[in-house]
Amino acid sequence: MSARSLLAFLAVLAVVGLLAFGLLNKGATKIAVGEAVPDKVLPALPGPGHGSIAEYRGKWVLVNLWASWCIPCREEAPVLQRFYGRNRGNDTTVLGINVQDNEDDARAFLREHPTAYPQLRSVGDERSAAFGSTGVPENFLVEPDGDLALIWRGPVDDQFLRERVTPLIKGSS
Amino acid sequence: MSFRSAFSGLFPDKAHRNVLCVLMTAAALATPAIAAGAPHPAPQTTVNAIEAEVMCPICGTLLELAESPQARREKVFVAKLVAEGKSKAEVKDALVAQYGPSVLALPKASGFDLSAYLVPILAIAIATVVLLFSVLRWRRSGRASEPSAADAAASAPQGEDAERLEADLSRYDL
DSSP, X not given: OOHHXXXXXXXXXXXXXXXXXXXXXXXXXXXXXXSBOOOOOEEBSSOSSEEOGGGGTTSEEEEEXXXXXXXXHXXXXXXXXXXXXXXXXXXXXXXXXXXXXXXXXXXXXXXHSOOSSOEEEOSXXXXXXXXXXXXXXXEEEEOTTSBEEEEEOSXXXXXXXXXXXXXXXXXHO | XXXXXXXXXXXXXXXXXXXXXXXXXXXXXXXXXXXXXXXXXXXXXXXXXXXXXXXXXXXXXXXXXXXXXXXXXXXXXXXXXXXXXXXXHHHHHHHHHHHOGGGBSOOOSSGGGGHHHHHHHHHHXXXXXXXXXXXXXXXXXXXXXXXXXXXHHHTSOOHHHHHHHHHHHHXXXX
């Protein structure tokens, strides 16, 4: 094989390798039921302080990714607040994580749609990427041991929480 | 009823009237001074200049091309900072603090996006090596084709040709 042919072969190999690497990396952030929930210490919203999902180990945690500009999130906030009010005595909590947003808008959203459950804030789309998120809102039910019990990529309503989330929580007790 | 008589009617005591006049005059003089002193910074950049250089992270496009709800909020945020007199670099810093580094139109230095940095470096390295080899080969082939002294002597005109050449040269000799 001549030097020129070897060079061409190596160039083609590099391009194919790069494409394969790209394809494999795109699927790297997928998460699945039964796996440990992605977690990170984040600033509390509206602050001060920090928090993480791990702080609620021993409880069921319904993690809700939301953003102030997301219209379904506005309808979902009171639903989640009601769910939190009904279940907070059953070792269950809701944890909001604000993503892809700016802080002032997030604060304004919480003033307009007050929630009693804890809220954290992720800068940019870092947490969305960790959850393999495709948009907002998205909801993730986390078992008391920190594993994912349910992944719901969209808004929840009272019926969904009653039929899909509550049986999982009640079934464990 | 004149203004003067109405004023006197409201404030019959002259001392009170004088104090009130002084206060009103001071207020009238202070109002433009306060307005002039209010912070009104001149914009250091424009909304369009920023929007052409930053991303709508959710849409994956330049902010100036994006029309999603998130992009609209981001545009409001940019406009507010520009109106506050922030420079382009300050606005970009604030955007990164709020939306993360993906708001800058720069690829991540990890995963597949890393190739955006590596490929140009590799391409330059390969091009340099190819150029180096080409120059070396060209120089080698140039040296090989250079005629030697023996070749030059062998190719010199002989006999009649040499005489004719000598005659021609002497004819043009000045």
